Amino acid sequence: MELAKLSLTELRRLQSRVETEIRRRSDSARRDLLKKVQKMAAEEGLSLSDLLGSASSTGEEKQPSAAKRKTKPAAKKNGTLPAKYRHPENPAVGWSGRGRKPQWVIDWLAQDKPLAELEASAGK
Structure with missing residues (x-):
């Protein structure tokens, strides 16, 4: 396929088809991976929710949400700094x-x- 020979309308149509195919394959890969992880968890006698819910109980720390994070107050801008x-x-x-x-x-x-x-x- 020579892209240079396609009209702008054809290129946009092709772009739309490519984006749709990327989303479809991404969703498919996500579903396949989820099934594999569920199968691995089941082999260990766990459910996926048990596995995900136990991350905090095993000592692994989750990143705090932006609202819970303690941040330093913004530094005051007092103009220029002295020359070092x-x-x-x-x-x-x-x-x-x-x-x-x-x-x-x-x-x-x-x-x-x-x-x-x-x-x-x-x-x-």
Whole structure:
């Protein structure tokens, strides 16, 4: 089948058929796998619900839901951070060490010079 020779309508029809076939095969694979797992559980004298329900009782922890998760409060944005690194030739130019590296830092590192030499506290 040469796709270049198909019209746009034919391509969309083909796309729809492909998506339908993918869903059908996915559903079929899911059903087959479920049957295999049920059979394996039955061989051990368990039902699938016993197997899935016992995950928490065997010590395996489930991921907490988003509502139950404890999260840290969002950090306050107080503007710019103080410069941790200073430009070697122009001390007025600085970089906090966060985010994208400025070109002068990239150039400095390309010369195999340590970043520590650019630290603002180094007093260069």
